[in-house]
Amino acid sequence: MIAYVARRLGSMLATMLVVGVVVFFVIHAIPGDVTSALLGAEASPAQIEALRKRLNLDQPVVVQFASWFGALLQGDLGQSTYMRTSVLGAIGQRLEPTGLLTLLATVIAVALGVGLGVIAAVRHNSIVDYGVMFIAMLGLSIPTFWLGLLMIMFFAVYLRWLPAAGYVALAESPIDTFRYLVMPAVALGFSQAAVIARMTRASMLDCLREDYVRTAHSKGLRRRRVVLRHALRNAMLPVLTVIGLSIATMAGGVVVTETVFNIPGAGRLVVESIQRRDYPVIQGAVVAVAFVYAFINLVVDLSYLGLDPRVRYS
């Protein structure tokens, strides 16, 4: 087991390095650099050239790569050219809002998705089942940004129940943190709830037809216990994989949500850094995202151990 985890961690590191190399050359192939963002739209060609020299952007790409990769191997992601802060610090500062948003969206997606999926399966072919599937279809069809803007219009501008945009740190006021995150989390989690609901429903339907479920009923176990404790537990195996993928998808979709709701998270940082051509941040953020994806996969794989006693890793 330990050897398995060690092997997975090793391959994660290798993945991150490969991703870093690829993204470095890809973004350096794109025209433009950070000087336009730093100097303003009307900087003279002389000013632009002087700044490029100062930032070593006039060096050959291979030289810039050697410098960056050498630092990366020592765990140093470098310094943001735009913000003049360490990349690790910049990403770290933004992990709280992104992490909380993703967590809250995941809770909403899982609670809503699993709950609706179980209800639909238990009430298979009823109006409840059709209603749940209709909601799931809406969730899959509505773009996150559109839902977000609609919610801002209704809950913030019209009803004034919730703030339109922004973020308050957890340390400042947890209640306000929740108030600022509830709309973005719903916007982000709703579409994934739909995916999870459909998977849960399909998986539950398979399990509810199994012999052991019929045996449990015939032994006189209460229906709720059979559904939740016996059927759902087995149905969760494929659902867990989908949840893992959903978390990864939400981590990507968080970019749009953070922009619409003006949350100073890692997703918005990446988008703005791409627009600004802030190479160190783009490179560092992509490597960090690769790590998160790989780590989530590892956690999902290890969680099978808890769910299914037959699973063994060596």
Place this chain on the structure above:
Amino acid sequence: MSRVHSRLLVVSLFLSAFLVGGMVFGQATPRFGGTLKVAITGDPPTLDPHTSSAAIVLEVSSHALEYLYARDADGVVQPMLASALPEVSDDGLTYTISLREGVPFHDGHILDADDVVASLDRWRRIGFGKAYLANADIEAADAHTVTITLPAPIGVLTSVLGWTEGAAVIFTAAQIAEVGDGPIDAPIGTGPYRLKEWKRGQEVVFERFDGYVGVDAEASGDAGQKHAYLDSIRFIAVPDSATRQAGLESGEFDVNYRAAASDLEFINSSSNMYPWMMRPGYNYIALINHASPLMQNLEVRRALQAAIDVYPLALGAFGDDSVFALTPSIVPREYGAMANDEAGAELYDIGDLAEAKAILAASGYDGTPIRWLTSRDYDYQYRGTLIAVDQTSAAGFNGEIVVRDWATTVSIRSDPTAWDIFIGNFTIAPEPEMIAYLTSAYLNNYPGSEAFRSKMDELSRTSDLATRQALWADAQAAFYEDVGAIQMVNAFLLNAYASSVHVEARYFLFQAWNTWKE
């Protein structure tokens, strides 16, 4: 009327006058306190105008940093950190600037000549001042007097020092010695607000500087008194314009900085907010790349100039004609003396297809596509380009629209072989010499016709106003004849304020002093 009725009438009138007067003066009496939440377009790259001429840098940092001079609402240069306009020697080579005494910086240091010398020296070394003071001697004559000795007369030096976009801000000598030429991210200035905190990527927070000593003159434009009514100002980075507007409507923000023109109708109709048009804004022009072989053909340029119909183009680009003004004057009227609506006006906004076709036919144009560079990151650029291509196509031009994201667009603009025309907003100035696209060192590679360049050279050595106006009239006419660029409109900048926010004086660039909240 009975005695009772007449007494009642008098009492009613008195009460009404009292109430109305109370309301009027109650609303007009500024309230000290509160925090102004300004939603801005993004995180500024720096708070150091010497290193970046981006508008957002100037507008945010101006709350903490001041200039030797500033422009009033009539565009006239007034003293700010200087005590008076400079004394200029008869030969125009020596400027003597006296400083106001007892002006504190945010760290308690009192302004002296060494601070000004260090700041101007840095400004000319790494900033906009390079074009004016590169070979000048800047010295402290005494603790409160600075002399600038020029190798040749410069007609606009005082004007440049008093122009916000010129960015000749004054730091302490100590801070400059400490930071050197790198960007100053924690500026120590003399302004009515000082930097409290900058959370990169999120917000810049200023708090009132209680020790502020301002100019004893009525507030006007960027000059005069700066009342710091607000306790603090938060400039919050909100890149999405719809989110900024929604935040203003919901009360999350007090100011929507750079509101979209498409929101103007709603803002005007709402009782909770009002628009604030910053004039003169920018010149929205078709910038021609004179390094392009195709664009070096004068007749091709003249045909383009004849084909462009300005009003429908600008309306399509901006969506509302309240946010722009058609004017042939390259220097805007709001900047005062050098505005000229007549010179070259016959070549402005021609919009005559028949004339354009005739000129094009005689030009020898071989159908080579004109490369119109644009970016969808700024929709007014993109839409204006689409319309311009449509208008010029009708005249017989072939057009190729090169659409890129903004960073790539700027990169392409720096390559003289890669584009022909770019439509966008360009900074304008009170003096023609200060307008970048009229110079020969800008990205449009404009050498200028003999007539234009000779007048501009003479202008740069002239400080007498009447002479300058006459020279500029000739130069502007020559610019139009040579089609240096295609002048279109003066585009204003739109901010939207919550109704509870009151602004005392009109300004050129955003300012939150002389501003209070109910």
